[in-house]
Amino acid sequence: MILADKIIDLRKKNGWSQEELAEKLGVSRQSISKWEGAQSVPDMGRIVQLSELFGVSTDYLLKDSLELPSPAEDASGDSPVRTVGMEEANAYLRARESGAARTALGVMLCILSPILLIVLTCAQELRRVSLTAGQAAALGLTVLLLLVGCAVALFVTESIRVSRFAYLEKESIETLYGVSGMVRERREQFRPVYSRQLTLGIVLCVIAAVPLALAELFLGDDLSVALGVGATLLTAAVGVLLIVRVAIIQGSFQVLLEEGDYDREAKLDRRRYGDLNAIYWALVTAVFLIWSFSSSAWDRTWIVWPVAALSYGAIFGVVKALRRRNG
Numbered sequence: 001m002i003l004a005d006k007i008i009d010l011r012k013k014n015g016w017s018q019e020e021l022a023e024k025l026g027v028s029r030q031s032i033s034k035w036e037g038a039q040s041v042p043d044m045g046r047i048v049q050l051s052e053l054f055g056v057s058t059d060y061l062l063k064d065s066l067e068l069p070s071p072a073e074d075a076s077g078d079s080p081v082r083t084v085g086m087e088e089a090n091a092y093l094r095a096r097e098s099g100a101a102r103t104a105l106g107v108m109l110c111i112l113s114p115i116l117l118i119v120l121t122c123a124q125e126l127r128r129v130s131l132t133a134g135q136a137a138a139l140g141l142t143v144l145l146l147l148v149g150c151a152v153a154l155f156v157t158e159s160i161r162v163s164r165f166a167y168l169e170k171e172s173i174e175t176l177y178g179v180s181g182m183v184r185e186r187r188e189q190f191r192p193v194y195s196r197q198l199t200l201g202i203v204l205c206v207i208a209a210v211p212l213a214l215a216e217l218f219l220g221d222d223l224s225v226a227l228g229v230g231a232t233l234l235t236a237a238v239g240v241l242l243i244v245r246v247a248i249i250q251g252s253f254q255v256l257l258e259e260g261d262y263d264r265e266a267k268l269d270r271r272r273y274g275d276l277n278a279i280y281w282a283l284v285t286a287v288f289l290i291w292s293f294s295s296s297a298w299d300r301t302w303i304v305w306p307v308a309a310l311s312y313g314a315i316f317g318v319v320k321a322l323r324r325r326n327g
Contacts, residue, residue, distance in 0.1 A: 004038040010054040015087030025049055055083055055176040085176045089256055092165045096252035099158045104244040106154035111237040113147035115230040116140045122226035168255050172264050187253040194250050197242045204239030208232050284308040
């Protein structure tokens with residue numbers, strides 16, 4: 001591959017037009033066009049600029065036979081350091097932003113799924129609906145399974161859609177020139193939205209129990225309490241929807257900047273404990289479903305999820321501490 005082809009290839013990988021590359025180098029678009037058309041060759045000063053801009057060596061640019069080097073090993077030697085250009089970074093941010101709402105909706109549907117079952121079962125026991133116990137349970141359970149099925153479909157399709165970016169959350173990366181600045185700028189633009197929706201989501205989750213408390217305090221009958229449970233789950237579901245959506249988008253910035261839960265040490269832990277993490281949440285789901293179906297206490301079994309979330313940090317903290325202690 002000759003220099004002209006390498007410039008074209010690297011420019012396109014970064015998602016830049018000839019005008020954008022010319023602006024970054026301080027030259028005219030015609031100069032870029034001539035370089036890419038092999039009509040002229042940039043001087044050594046521009047070659048150095050190009051190597052820094054694209055994150056490659058000058059040898060790679062100048063030697064026709066030299067191919068782009070394979071990813072280098074990171075400092076720990078555990079995984080390759082992969083290079084992320086502007087085009088890939090923008091594609092990842094777009095995918096996570098558009099997918100955040102779908103994932104959040106899936107979580108919301110899971111929380112809403114038992115409401116009809118709770119209300120119908122209670123209404124049937126009080127003879128408020130002309131359904132048998134079996135019919136009420138069957139209808140409520142059907143809606144529950146449909147909502148959970150829709151949620152699972154959303155999770156699976158979203159997982160498949162962003163699977164090409166999975167390495168960003170697991171492997172060490174190096175961003176090319178301009179990527180980190182672009183990500184930080186977009187994060188700053190998103191910060192007001194993040195603060196507002198996260199605050200509102202937390203407030204809704206905190207006050208979610210108010211409808212249930214009011215129903216028990218002022219009305220007291222079983223159907224009112226069941227409706228209170230439904231209102232509580234609905235309020236909590238909206239709060240969780242807001243929290244999950246903005247958390248996913250905020251997390252996408254952290255992934256590209258390798259900050260917070262996605263710094264290199266955290267990524268290494270994610271690779272080490274990925275299977276254990278999957279087993280943990282599978283067991284939590286099993287406990288939730290078994291307890292819920294065996295007791296029909298859907299108004300209480302939701303407590304499994306916040307308890308599991310709080311326990312998660314403690315359990316994996318102990319696991320990491322023991323691993324470091326044992327060397």
